[in-house]
Amino acid sequence: MSKTLICLLALAWCVATNSVNDGGNTGLSEDDRKAILTAHSSIRKSVNPTASNMLMLNYSVELEQQAADFLKDCPLGNDSPAGAETNAELGKTTYIDGSNAMTFAQIIAEFGKEKDAYTYENNACAKDKTCSNYTQVVWAESNEVGCARQVCQTQTSSPGNPDSPPVQGETGGNGRQTDAETTTQVACFYKPAGNAQNTLPYETGEICSKCPTNFKCEENQCVNSAPAMLSAVAVLISALLTTQCFA
Numbered sequence: 001m002s003k004t005l006i007c008l009l010a011l012a013w014c015v016a017t018n019s020v021n022d023g024g025n026t027g028l029s030e031d032d033r034k035a036i037l038t039a040h041s042s043i044r045k046s047v048n049p050t051a052s053n054m055l056m057l058n059y060s061v062e063l064e065q066q067a068a069d070f071l072k073d074c075p076l077g078n079d080s081p082a083g084a085e086t087n088a089e090l091g092k093t094t095y096i097d098g099s100n101a102m103t104f105a106q107i108i109a110e111f112g113k114e115k116d117a118y119t120y121e122n123n124a125c126a127k128d129k130t131c132s133n134y135t136q137v138v139w140a141e142s143n144e145v146g147c148a149r150q151v152c153q154t155q156t157s158s159p160g161n162p163d164s165p166p167v168q169g170e171t172g173g174n175g176r177q178t179d180a181e182t183t184t185q186v187a188c189f190y191k192p193a194g195n196a197q198n199t200l201p202y203e204t205g206e207i208c209s210k211c212p213t214n215f216k217c218e219e220n221q222c223v224n225s226a227p228a229m230l231s232a233v234a235v236l237i238s239a240l241l242t243t244q245c246f247a
């Protein structure tokens with residue numbers, strides 16, 4: 001095989017890899033993505049009782065884009081448009097940040113706080129409490145996550161004639177006044193989806209004792225060694241391009 005052909009194949013591999021890892025145009029940085037993974041891992045590795053089959057999450061820019069598409073019409077909240085649907089094969093966690101200042105790490109930590117309302121033995125939330133965000137975050141078989149955020153303006157109205165449309169910032173004959181409240185809506189999508197009915201989020205037992213074949217245990221979670229191997233291949237190909245093709 002000629003040197004030219006080898007170099008062309010190596011260059012094509014690099015282009016294809018960069019295409020798969022393209023971050024899209026959602027506005028998230030690599031630091032944001034790392035923070036999202038770290039925050040999830042912190043919760044998943046600390047479950048009580050311990051998990052025997054907890055997979056390590058990988059970041060998905062495809063799920064990030066789907067989360068961004070879901071949020072584009074600001075679907076969260078009582079006054080927001082209805083009908084925002086998500087793929088049934090994807091899990092979802094959501095949050096409305098009224099301060100518009102919270103980081104992804106802080107928001108995911110809020111999901112983690114829902115564990116106080118969850119009982120593993122009964123697989124149930126406390127009465128009048130929510131814990132579905134937490135159970136999705138610790139769903140053992142979910143191994144991909146992607147998150148997005150959207151700044152939104154929602155309208156709140158004072159009492160008045162519900163049949164007359166309000167005018168934002170003005171009080172009309174209907175006696176209603178509308179104010180715009182700015183919030184940041186956040187969503188994380190997961191694949192495969194969690195929160196299957198009547199199913200525990202993970203199997204309890206000795207940490208990592210039920211990891212899939214060829215997985216290793218890191219931070220109390222099962223890690224696929226394939227990405228590490230691909231990274232090593234990428235380093236070798238990069239070195240080949242540098243020393244042999246562009247020298």
